[in-house]
Amino acid sequence: MAVSIENRVKKAITNYKRGKIFFPSDFSKLGSSTAIRKALNRLENDTFLLRIAHGVYLYPKEHPSFGILYPSTEQIAKAIAKRDKARIIPTGIQALNKLGLSTQVPMNIVYLTDGSARSINVNNGSIKFKKASPKLLSVKSNSIILIIQALKELEEKNVNSKIKERIKQILQTEDKDIITHDIKLAPQWIAKIIKELIAL
Structure with missing residues (x-):
């Protein structure tokens, strides 16, 4: 049963281009949450997938010179927001960067959101989601x-x-x-x- 789910998860992933971010919830129709997580862990052990944060997996794309191309912290945050059907608002240095007022690209970014408040460690940085005020x-x-x-x-x-x-x-x-x-x-x-x- 577990092997069957693993193969089905693997097949589902190969329908997408390399570089896509996946979450266990993407495969909820294929089996129980425990079985899906076990399948993803095995695919990670086989280096078919890379785990880039807790519960966040990458179908890796490799460049001949630069090796694995990792998504930016912003791309990961957007993928999480899309999964959660939440709105996210950049703050601080990132807001300045997006307006062209700063060339700095922060490793640790903070978003205001109408979704859940939490922190996630990714790559060499972190993403923090804080509750946005209804006014904003x-x-x-x-x-x-x-x-x-x-x-x-x-x-x-x-x-x-x-x-x-x-x-x-x-x-x-x-x-x-x-x-x-x-x-x-x-x-x-x-x-x-x-x-x-x-x-x-």
Whole structure:
């Protein structure tokens, strides 16, 4: 029985391209959770799969020069969010990076989410999911969410003209009605900066 489930899991995985991330729940229709985990452990022992975090498996893709190509911490976080049908919001350095305000790529990343709060160790870093406030989750524009998180990381005293110019460029692509809605949900000092930029 266990061997049969292992073969069925293996066959299901080979229907996808290498580099895909899998979770035990992806195979729930093939057997009990215990049997699925045992099957995944055996496939890991056979190096058919790589376990990149607790309960997170990679169907490895190998580069002729660089060896195994591991997914980024962000790709893993997005895969977890997709599995959980949860929304995730980048914070800190990652928010700055996504807006082009920083070249730093953090190894330890924190997301705000409407899903479960927890921490996961991956590769050489970690992913932390923290509960997002209902107020922030009510923001409609993903760009404005990133602006709010990036400015919180910088703090008001560090927001210079170069940063304001970049934020202005981003805001110019947004619908005015959405901006009007979203700035009511931002901290007061951030709302003030956005108002000043869209008025210019």
